[in-house]
Amino acid sequence: MAVLVTGGAGYIGSHMVWALLDAGEDVVVIDRLSTGFQWAVAPEARFYQGDVADAPLLARIFAENSIDAVIHFAGSIVVPDSMSDPLGYYENNTVKTRSLIASTIAAGVPHFVFSSTAAVYGTPDSLQPVLETALLRPESPYGSSKLMSEIMLRDAASAHDFRYTALRYFNVAGADPRGRTGQSSAGATHLIKVACATALGRRQEMSIYGTDYPTPDGTCIRDYIHVTDLAAAHLKALERMRAGGGSLTANCGYGRGFSVRDVLDAVKTVHGSAFAIRVEGRRAGDPASIVADATLARTELGWVPKHDDLGGIIRSALDWEAHLMRKNSY
Template sequence: MAVLVTGGAGYIGSHMVWALVDAGEEVVVLDRLSTGFRWAVAPEARFYEGDIADTALLATIFSENAIDAIIHFAGSIVVPESVADPLSYYENNTVKSRALIAAAVAAKVPHFVFSSTAAVYGTPDGIEPVLETAALRPESPYGSSKLMTEIMLRDTAAAHDFTYTALRYFNVAGADPRGRTGQSTKGATHLIKVACEAALGKRGGMDVYGTDYPTPDGTCVRDYIHVSDLANAHLKALQRMRAGGGSIVANCGYGRGFSVLEVLEQVKAVSGVAFPVHFAGRRPGDAVLIVANPSVAMQELGWTPQHADLAFIVRTALDWEDHLGKRNQR
């Protein structure tokens, strides 16, 4: 049996493909290459270029491969962009996911792992790590578009022979410790990626958006998870469903929060570069503080993080950024 990875040429998706290949899985990738890279896909994977809403292409993929699971990463992810252009996010993240889910049901694909987000919570009440049972109050169209897909999956599982796992990511960072792939998109907005670019002189400095939040240093607080740990959580979710486990929703984070300024200090410490930092006003759609309670993932999936160290996350991100700079110079 094979696993179809949508968005498998992107940042998280390419790590997932390598994790599946390392586990001995047969892997099929579908990606339109709007932000991903063909070279980032493990050569052992079978690649199809196209859109997840292309029903004819999906039918071809299902007819040519014995797909028993879909791991769905394809989508748009920039919170401020979603605020400025909400309809494109509902189209790309929700409408097209609906087409993919419908194709999976028609092809009798029994298992589905969905790339969801902590943005479905908005800013939780209180400061405790958030549980999956917390109120769902997304503060951006990005978060709302992902929540709508979770609802579609829930209702589809109730109506069909179909099991899903929705993994709510917190802030994903870092790169493959073996140097095979990493965050490569130009103009990426991930904090650690941007800070590493600044540390390596790829940009003149970086902006911090908002210094008046109700947090210890006035900047937003996030839970940062290494991308390889996240890929492993997906693999564990797939194994659980294949063994007969039912549908669940699980947070993917470490349960420890760092402010924007703390992250920047860590990047400066690891890189040895005191790059310039500029302060600006708040961005629309940014939650104040959100930290995961990952107990469901640990208990239900048997997931144990291996890289829960901010310095290690930053080191792998810096190493990849350095590699990327040398690669682009060839």
């Protein structure tokens, strides 16, 4: 059987493709290449360029390949952009996911892994790690668009022979330890990506957005997870469903947070030099602090992270950024 990876030419999707191939899986990729790169797709994967809402194309892909699972990464992910273009985010993340779910069910594919987000929680009531049972109150159209997709999956699974795993990502960072892929988009807003690019001179300066949050140093706190560990959680989710496990929603994070200033200090330490930082006002839609309680992923999926080290995450991101500089890729 094969696994269809949507958005497999993007940051997390390209890591997932390599992880599946490393595990001996047959892999099919669909990506419209709006933010991804075809060169980032492992050559052993079968690639289709197109949109996940293109029902005829999806029907052809399912007909041409023996697919038993879909892992869905395709979507828009920038919180501030979602505040200025909410309808675009609902179209790309919710409406198109609805089309993909419908095509998946119509093809009789029983397993679906969904790329969700900690943004569904908004700002928790305390600085304690957040459980999956916490109140869901997203503060951005991005978070709302992902929550709507989770609801669709829940309802579809209750009406059809169909199971899903929704993984709520915390802050994904780093790059493949073997140097095969990484975060490559020139306009990426991920903090560690931007800090590494600035440290290496690809940007003249970077910004801190808000220093007056109710956190120890006034900057936002996040739980940073290495992209390789995140891909491993998807493999575990697929394994569990194939073994008969039911639908599940689980957090993916390490359970400890770092502030923006913590991360920037760590990048300076790992890289060995300082870089220019500008302090600006808060961005709309940014929660003050959010850290995962990932007990469910560990117990239900048997997920055991192997890269829980901020310095190691940063080193892998710096190595990939240096690789992009050598390639002169953007």
